[in-house]
Amino acid sequence: MPRRLIAAEHQGQLTVRIQTATHRFHRDLPESRIWGYDGTVPGPTIEAERGKPVMVEWRNELEGPLPVVDTVAPQHADSDGVPVQCLPGLSGGMPDPRAGALSGHAVVHLHGGLTPASFDGWAENLFAPGQPAVFHYPMNQRAALLWYHDHVMGVTKFDVYAGLAGLWIVRDERERELGLPEGPPFEVPLLIQDRNFNLDDRGRLTGQLVHKTDPDVMEAFAPFTVVNGKVWPILDVQPATYRFRVINGSNARTYRLVLLRDGHSELERVTQIGTDHGLLPTPVRLPSDGLVLASAERADLLVDFSDLEPGSELMLLNTASAPFDGASFPAARALEAANLEGLLPFPQVMCFRVIPGPSASRSIPTALATDYVPPPPEELADAPRRAIALVEREVEGQANMLTMRELRIVEDDHAGPLVTVTNGERITRYRAVAAHFEDVTTFFPMLGQFEVWQLINLTGDTHPIHVHLDPFQILARHPIRYQIPDAGIEDVDITASVILGRDPDDELSHAIDDNERGLKDTIRVNPNEVVEIAVRFTTYSGRYMYHCHILEHEDRDMMRPFVTMAPELMPFMA
Numbered sequence: 240m241p242r243r244l245i246a247a248e249h250q251g252q253l254t255v256r257i258q259t260a261t262h263r264f265h266r267d268l269p270e271s272r273i274w275g276y277d278g279t280v281p282g283p284t285i286e287a288e289r290g291k292p293v294m295v296e297w298r299n300e301l302e303g304p305l306p307v308v309d310t311v312a313p314q315h316a317d318s319d320g321v322p323v324q325c326l327p328g329l330s331g332g333m334p335d336p337r338a339g340a341l342s343g344h345a346v347v348h349l350h351g352g353l354t355p356a357s358f359d360g361w362a363e364n365l366f367a368p369g370q371p372a373v374f375h376y377p378m379n380q381r382a383a384l385l386w387y388h389d390h391v392m393g394v395t396k397f398d399v400y401a402g403l404a405g406l407w408i409v410r411d412e413r414e415r416e417l418g419l420p421e422g423p424p425f426e427v428p429l430l431i432q433d434r435n436f437n438l439d440d441r442g443r444l445t446g447q448l449v450h451k452t453d454p455d456v457m458e459a460f461a462p463f464t465v466v467n468g469k470v471w472p473i474l475d476v477q478p479a480t481y482r483f484r485v486i487n488g489s490n491a492r493t494y495r496l497v498l499l500r501d502g503h504s505e506l507e508r509v510t511q512i513g514t515d516h517g518l519l520p521t522p523v524r525l526p527s528d529g530l531v532l533a534s535a536e537r538a539d540l541l542v543d544f545s546d547l548e549p550g551s552e553l554m555l556l557n558t559a560s561a562p563f564d565g566a567s568f569p570a571a572r573a574l575e576a577a578n579l580e581g582l583l584p585f586p587q588v589m590c591f592r593v594i595p596g597p598s599a600s601r602s603i604p605t606a607l608a609t610d611y612v613p614p615p616p617e618e619l620a621d622a623p624r625r626a627i628a629l630v631e632r633e634v635e636g637q638a639n640m641l642t643m644r645e646l647r648i649v650e651d652d653h654a655g656p657l658v659t660v661t662n663g664e665r666i667t668r669y670r671a672v673a674a675h676f677e678d679v680t681t682f683f684p685m686l687g688q689f690e691v692w693q694l695i696n697l698t699g700d701t702h703p704i705h706v707h708l709d710p711f712q713i714l715a716r717h718p719i720r721y722q723i724p725d726a727g728i729e730d731v732d733i734t735a736s737v738i739l740g741r742d743p744d745d746e747l748s749h750a751i752d753d754n755e756r757g758l759k760d761t762i763r764v765n766p767n768e769v770v771e772i773a774v775r776f777t778t779y780s781g782r783y784m785y786h787c788h789i790l791e792h793e794d795r796d797m798m799r800p801f802v803t804m805a806p807e808l809m810p811f812m813a
């Protein structure tokens with residue numbers, strides 16, 4: 240269990256030291272060198288109250304070098320045909336000396352925080368070891384599981400992998416009215432990540448963290464699943480209802496979690512009551528295949544163990560292959576989910592073991608959140624609409640470049656590369672006006688006004704898209720088919736024709752799951768899909784970011800700025 244750091248016990252004034260330390264990921268593994276908040280993996284779980292501001296002095300005391308070996312293996316698979324990402328060690332790769340030279344610049348982002356721009360953790364505003372950083376978090380936001388993690392431009396993938404992540408729980412009165420478990424033993428946060436380790440010259444695991452990619456796969460999918468800093472842990476549970484606050488904090492891996500007992504799916508034990516930004520309107524069942532969480536997505540779960548005899552064991556398994564493309568896998572077959580081609584050598588996540596105790600089931604309230612409704616259609620009718628194409632570009636001799644192409648509608652007679660979107664009879668023509676983080680800012684949302692953002696996936700993988708500041712609601716998932724001509728993907732320009740409607744070979748459902756009908760800050764955009772979200776920024780003006788939360792994508796270069804503006808300032812914008 241991560242240590243709890245309760246803000247009210249410190250008058251809302253916290254100091255968190257960002258430190259180089261050691262950590263043992265498993266009792267049978269040697270110690271690992273890590274970077275951690277307060278020197279731990281994960282960092283302390285900060286608990287705050289709605290409406291009670293929290294000030295954190297993030298004290299950077301890191302000592303380099305980066306405690307992670309980064310390498311690109313020369314081959315995708317070894318001589319036995321096993322993909323090297325399923326294996327520990329460097330698989331013939333050379334340690335990247337540029338990563339080895341990183342000395343510990345940091346910046347902290349509170350993911351899900353309704354935070355003024357100055358304290359949001361802009362990826363270029365770094366503090367080096369010894370430089371002060373005091374961030375103010377107003378906490379004027381509903382109860383939810385947030386998390387804080389490093390966000391340094393270009394190296395977030397290394398810094399988070401090194402250990403720089405921790406949970407942050409906001410609590411409020413509505414949750415207390417509902418009598419939900421709060422704190423130990425019945426409320427348990429579960430931060431799920433994947434990690435890989437080096438081998439010594441005799442082939443034994445060392446504790447050294449390894450971030451390994453290969454010529455075919457630019458994301459690191461590590462073989463060992465880690466929960467709250469431990470590989471494949473066991474949690475003793477009483478015969479009672481538990482509240483699990485689950486978050487995927489992996490760099491790239493998407494999980495589809497299945498609960499098994501004696502080889503049978505027991506997903507019916509699980510009720511989901513909340514998502515990224517807190518309570519859902521009503522409790523929901525999990526999807527029949529299991530709970531899908533892409534990087535940074537959260538789920539608030541109630542799991543009833545009350546009918547189980549002491550000694551009963553339940554396994555939490557992952558059935559999602561990687562890179563994740565939305566493909567389904569039946570929960571009942573979870574024990575057969577291991578799949579080397581799918582970079583899933585070990586499906587196991589953790590184990591629950593029932594210990595003796597008084598049986599205590601908890602009734603689940605039927606009405607949960609009462610403070611939001613779907614965005615009213617009349618407010619969306621005139622809402623500004625923004626279109627973003629998710630695009631992967633191959634670069635000779637380097638990892639692929641992923642970008643979010645911000646699209647602007649052009650006149651019918653526009654000459655040059657175009658993205659056309661055909662919806663029945665209607666054809667909309669766009670050109671890309673920005674692709675890279677440093678390209679000109681084109682999004683200036685007005686505070687208080689709903690906007691509709693369309694995320695058009697022109698790649699083969701699912702991307703979890705995260706918008707900083709306010710949460711949003713998903714409006715629609717539409718199947719699409721598209722064509723991109725040879726050389727159609729240029730540095731910024733793109734030529735593509737997109738048609739709304741299902742491709743005959745497309746097997747994805749493109750449904751919105753019940754557990755996505757809440758307040759989200761990270762949404763999965765699957766292949767052959769357009770996702771529409773309604774977002775309304777409410778409180779803070781300033782420069783923020785939105786990005787893919789696959790950290791290898793965010794770092795290269797799937798991240799863009801936007802600037803929220805108070806309405807009265809809009810006339811003065813040049």
Ligand SMILES: [Cu+2]
Nearest residue numbers: 702787789792
């Ligand atoms: Cu991505």
